Amino acid sequence: MSGETAFQATRRPFATDDARLQPIAEKVLRGERLSFDDGVTLYRSPDILAVGWLANSVREKLHGNIAYFNVNRHINPTNVCVAACRLCAFGRKKDAAGAYTMALEQAWQTAASGYSEAVTEFHIVGGLHPDLPLEYFLDLVRGLKERFPQVHIKAFTMVEVAFFARRAKLSIRETLERLRDAGVDSLPGGGAEIFADRVRHIICDHKIDGDEWLDTARTAHQLGLKSNATMLYGHIENDEDRVDHMLRLRAVQDETHGFQTFIPLAFHPDNTPLEHLPRTTGLTDIKQIGVSRLLLDNFPHIKAYWQMMTPKIAQIALRFGADDIDGTVIEEKIYHDAGATTPQGMRRRDLERLIREAGREPFERDTMYRTVTRTEDTFTVAV
Numbered sequence: 588m589s590g591e592t593a594f595q596a597t598r599r600p601f602a603t604d605d606a607r608l609q610p611i612a613e614k615v616l617r618g619e620r621l622s623f624d625d626g627v628t629l630y631r632s633p634d635i636l637a638v639g640w641l642a643n644s645v646r647e648k649l650h651g652n653i654a655y656f657n658v659n660r661h662i663n664p665t666n667v668c669v670a671a672c673r674l675c676a677f678g679r680k681k682d683a684a685g686a687y688t689m690a691l692e693q694a695w696q697t698a699a700s701g702y703s704e705a706v707t708e709f710h711i712v713g714g715l716h717p718d719l720p721l722e723y724f725l726d727l728v729r730g731l732k733e734r735f736p737q738v739h740i741k742a743f744t745m746v747e748v749a750f751f752a753r754r755a756k757l758s759i760r761e762t763l764e765r766l767r768d769a770g771v772d773s774l775p776g777g778g779a780e781i782f783a784d785r786v787r788h789i790i791c792d793h794k795i796d797g798d799e800w801l802d803t804a805r806t807a808h809q810l811g812l813k814s815n816a817t818m819l820y821g822h823i824e825n826d827e828d829r830v831d832h833m834l835r836l837r838a839v840q841d842e843t844h845g846f847q848t849f850i851p852l853a854f855h856p857d858n859t860p861l862e863h864l865p866r867t868t869g870l871t872d873i874k875q876i877g878v879s880r881l882l883l884d885n886f887p888h889i890k891a892y893w894q895m896m897t898p899k900i901a902q903i904a905l906r907f908g909a910d911d912i913d914g915t916v917i918e919e920k921i922y923h924d925a926g927a928t929t930p931q932g933m934r935r936r937d938l939e940r941l942i943r944e945a946g947r948e949p950f951e952r953d954t955m956y957r958t959v960t961r962t963e964d965t966f967t968v969a970v
């Protein structure tokens with residue numbers, strides 16, 4: 588570790604006013620796996636500091652004082668989407684006002700703009716376009732690799748992959764193989780939402796179901812592609828639905844070890860059919876980070892995505908279980924269409940300052956969590 592002072596993991600003893608947390612704390616401190624009921628108890632405990640203490644102890648055991656960030660750029664090639672999910676303010680019908688689809692040249696130009704900080708990752712997700720063939724996406728990725736061979740391409744959610752497969756009349760495996768061969772290096776975690784059917788039918792009825800999402804992730808991992816996983820919370824789900832979601836992810840991770848990072852995403856209701864719902868509070872967001880860290884004992888990383896949580900809450904989350912705040916992003920559409928007021932992007936130095944002021948040591952990673960070393964406008968990745 589390169590910190591100026593040697594890092595001391597949390598030494599204060601565990602203390603709580605909530606007797607229900609005591610047996611859970613004993614399990615966590617013995618390194619034992621938590622159960623479904625433990626997860627529900629953690630959500631229902633009012634003792635946020637005790638939950639945070641436990642999550643932080645796991646986080647510091649895994650990552651010491653380090654907090655990860657990366658220099659990335661989001662690209663959303665199209666917002667045209669056949670799904671019409673109630674959770675979403677981003678997707679548009681083909682002929683609706685504001686609908687767009689980038690020509691390939693335009694997508695490559697977007698990739699190049701804001702490139703001055705030498706991004707190490709392109710994060711690419713978009714709508715389920717009824718007419719774009721798989722070949723468009725393969726060409727998009729091939730063109731990016733040609734132009735930016737050193738940049739990792741983290742592209743297409745499990746939902747997009749399943750949609751491409753259906754349109755191209757290929758299996759999920761064949762589709763993933765083609766994407767991988769074109770240059771996709773890993774997959775982002777989106778589209779997972781909440782796996783429970785009851786909730787999924789209401790918030791995103793036309794998406795693949797939870798088992799299909801998990802099967803697609805499993806297949807990607809079997810092909811050597813790592814992925815992330817998300818969970819959308821703060822809408823109509825309950826504590827049991829969230830625990831169920833995370834334990835289903837944990838079970839697949841036991842098989843594949845292919846998930847890198849879990850990213851809880853707070854629902855932003857503005858401009859969605861669910862806009863009557865209240866936004867999550869800071870306390871819910873922080874609690875969610877802590878419970879995620881404690882339940883997902885086989886996930887290496889928990890991300891407090893600053894765009895979604897706000898930089899202020901993301902800083903606090905670094906003391907409640909999170910070890911990553913995501914990256915520079917440059918241009919964000921999905922949350923901003925749904926009312927996010929965070930900046931569209933942040934400079935590398937701003938992310939470092941955010942982390943330092945939270946008392947953590949900033950660590951620039953690439954998508955695979957390898958060290959990035961910079962000289963002027965170029966970078967090298969330790970392998």
Ligand code: V47
Nearest residue numbers: 674675676775776777778815819852853854855925
């Ligand atoms: O799948 C859509 C969510 C996701 C809304 O893998 C919404 O590193 C809140 O997955 N309010 C896409 N959330 C973003 C995503 C992501 C983001 C950052 C990093 C990574 C990663 C992945 O955004 C969607 C959906 O779950 N979403 N609409 C909304 N109104």
